[in-house]
Amino acid sequence: MTLYAELKVARCTFQLDLNLTVEPGEVVALLGPNGAGKTTALRAIAGLLPITGGRIHLDDQIWDEPPRVFRSADRRPIGVVFQDYLLFHHLSALENVAFGLRARGTGKRAARAEASKWLETVGLGDQARSRPRALSGGQAQRVALVRALATSPDLLLLDEPLAALDASTTVHVRAELGQHLSRYGGRTLLVTHDPLDAMVLADRLVIVENGRVVQEGAPTEIARRPRTDYVAQLVGLNLYRGVADGTTVRLDTGGSLTIASPAAGNVYVAFPPSAISLYPDRPSGTPRNTWPMQVAGIEQHAHTVRVRLTPHNSQAPATLLADITTAAVADLHLTPGQLLHATLKATEIQTYPT
Known part of the structure; x- marks a missing residue:
């Protein structure tokens, strides 16, 4: 029935x-x-x-x-x-x-x-x-x-x-x-x-x-x-659409991502804001996904701080959400407009067909 x-x-x-x-x-x-x-x-x-x-x-x-x-x-x-x-x-x-x-x-x-x-x-x-x-x-x-x-x-x-x-x-x-x-x-x-x-x-x-x-x-x-x-x-993920060619995904909104497992064709890529790490300078031995970003907004989000980032060059995603601790906010002296580097491990990214 x-x-x-x-x-x-x-x-x-x-x-x-x-x-x-x-x-x-x-x-x-x-x-x-x-x-x-x-x-x-x-x-x-x-x-x-x-x-x-x-x-x-x-x-x-x-x-x-x-x-x-x-x-x-x-x-x-x-x-x-x-x-x-x-x-x-x-x-x-x-x-x-x-x-x-x-x-x-x-x-x-x-x-x-x-x-x-x-x-x-x-x-x-x-x-x-x-x-x-x-x-x-x-x-x-x-x-x-x-x-x-x-x-x-x-x-x-x-x-x-x-x-x-x-x-x-x-x-x-x-x-x-x-x-x-x-x-x-x-x-x-x-x-x-x-x-x-x-x-x-x-x-x-x-x-x-x-x-x-x-x-x-x-x-x-x-x-x-x-x-x-x-x-x-709703579910708290960064989400992008793009075209995969091997381990590289060219994003529809500009920029690219390196993924761990090869894929081909139109895909979604998703990862949690907690997978993003922020640094005041470009870190040594950096992961493949490292971009210069600018702080666009800072807000308290549950027990963490959510940082909204915008790209500082054409290789970075259009926008990026990062969840970091209050201590990290203090260490980085975060302020709107600040320039820093965001990194993302390829193993943190989910890829699936559109």
Whole structure:
């Protein structure tokens, strides 16, 4: 049983063209920058936005196929957790969870009993009578999740489910959400712009930019072999395109790299910023990849300092990111505009076909 969505949505100047499948028991993350079309896709699959072309179906159930078929949201076996949860503030946590069951014809007493069981499963049995304003962000997120799951949906849609949480809560709730999703036998589509949410929660990533899929695969594959600058930035790699001839890659943006293993044809080359070493003068016994560079920017990045470098001659890459320690910043007396040398070992570079 597979959810298949071939989406074509045209709105003003924006067009979304997306092929997407989600298998039972699978968590698929739709990841992309703001304005990429993620929420448009979710709304179309949820039945909140008709598509203008293509088809959405769950096995032999057609949900949307213009102009012949459109199944409204209340007739689709889905559960949705919105970014702001959208709990009913005048109802208790118990009544919020029971709402979906009641809407689908379950009697009041049976719906409350089932809702109580769901709240117990997420450790909120003692909050059954609490209203949303009395709940913490993490508790509200769990109520919204079990409200969506209580109706036994075939498809669970998560729209930025952790975005409303503060940083101190997010780590715990993300792990908790992952445990619940691992027990859910249906299909899950997670829409997010947070790469950590996607990497931790999803079995497969679908990267969307400008309304198109630009890369798809397992999180480890995406992290190792990005194919766009956006994805490279997400996973923290320097990424270039070029033409390989033996152990030399001529970069499309200018400059060249020496790689360890010979290659041929159009390739991507990628390496982490931590692979770059910086020196005030050209070091002796230098690696093949040594370039004069100029410091364009310095910023704190997690527990290191990220240095953005621009080339000082035509043989260097167009831009370069280096991660160094705070002590190294002090030793080098780094300032914007400073000239120094960057080195990169050929063995640190990944090369793969475009």
